[in-house]
Each structure stands twice: as structure tokens, then as C-alpha cells.
Amino acid sequence: MTITLASDGRGWIDGQELSGHGTVDEARTAALRTVAARAQERGRSVRVAATDPDGRTWRLVVHPNGRAEEEETVREAEDPDAVAVPAHLRPRTDAVGAAVAGGHELDGARLARELESDMERDYGTGHPYVWRARELTAHATMAIGMPGAAAELYMEAARGWHTLNSPAAYREAAQRAYACWCRVEETADLVWGGELLVDLLRLRGEEYHGALRDVLSRIDEAQALV
Incomplete structure (x- = not known):
């Protein structure tokens, strides 16, 4: 009405x-x-x-x-985890997706970063909109071909969700961080990102014991090849 x-x-x-x-x-x-x-x-x-x-x-x-x-x-x-995109933000998130899908990954990353900055200004640094925008930036960064940087962005988002006590959103961001990290080829970057991922997974204790063991094993394997 x-x-x-x-x-x-x-x-x-x-x-x-x-x-x-x-x-x-x-x-x-x-x-x-x-x-x-x-x-x-x-x-x-x-x-x-x-x-x-x-x-x-x-x-x-x-x-x-x-x-x-x-x-x-x-x-x-x-919708405390901001799963649904609000109507007033949908044109901007759609623009990021269209840029990435259309082969304009750099433009998509720029638009995502601008959205993230605006969300921090309008809603505060710890708001769910900020973490969703951070994930969108991570998605575009991965599309550019920078898996290490994308993994770190997803890990930042996961830490934010942990602070907000949103386990489902944390798990989703952590899983995406892990998937990006697995694409890192440079040994030093793999070890660095892996250590960050270990710290992240330890936030949830025994809940992610299996994933933590897998990451530590991959780090050991990478260091053994040096």
C-alpha cells in the first residue's frame, strides 16, 4: 500500500x-x-x-x-544471515554477476568492492550485508584467477559470520575458502593460506576436526616438496 x-x-x-x-x-x-x-x-x-x-x-x-x-x-x-538479496540491492549484485559471467571479471570485482564499501558506510563494518558483499568480492576475485586472494576474502567473511554467531553462513564461507585455497599453486602462498585456514577452522573447535586435519596434511605435503 x-x-x-x-x-x-x-x-x-x-x-x-x-x-x-x-x-x-x-x-x-x-x-x-x-x-x-x-x-x-x-x-x-x-x-x-x-x-x-x-x-x-x-x-x-x-x-x-x-x-x-x-x-x-x-x-x-x-533473514539474519542476509541469504535473500534485498530488492534495493539486487540491481547491484546482478551487475556484478553479469560482469563476471560476461568475461569482465575486473569490472565485476570493482563493482563488488564498491558495494562492500557502501555497505560498510551505510550499515557498519559488522553487518551481514558487509559479509555478503565480501563474499561477492571473493567470487569475482576467484573469477579473475586469484584463488589465494579469494580464499582470504572468504575467510574474512567466515570470521565475520562466526562473530555474528551464524554457523550456517560460517560453514558456507569456510567451504568456499577451502575450495579456493585448493586451487593455489605457489607453495609459499599455499602454506600461508593454509595456516590462515587452520586458524579459521579452529574457531569452531571439534566441529571441523576432519577438515582441519586435511588442511594440515596438505600443508605438510607442500612443505615436503620444497
């Missing part, structure tokens, strides 16, 4: 003008009350795009009990 407010206190819901308008605040309250009533009728929460007189638009979720929350807050609660 849409709510539009004018500076003279008038308000509209889905293009239908509210009656008995007064101030902007009164119109806003009346509009949200009407939307809450619709939510009660439907038996579910209603998503709303509300535009203030200054042109700012707010994405809200209005619940049947009348409580209104910003859509971003609701989405984060429903």
Missing part, C-alpha cells in the same frame, strides 16, 4: 484522499490507523511505502495490532 502526505496536512492511501485531515502528524496517524485496520481485515501485516511532504519515502511494515516498523528491521529479523 502507499501513503502520501502533503505539507498542508492532506493525506492519501493508495490514491484515495483521507477525510478530516489536519496537521501532517495527524494525517500520518490517521493513515497508519487505516492501514492497520486493513491488516486486521487481511489477517496479516501490510507493507507500505510512505512518502513525506519533503519527498522522503519510508518502507514500513504495519502489523494488525497497529505497530509499524521499518521494513529493513523486519527483513533483518526474518
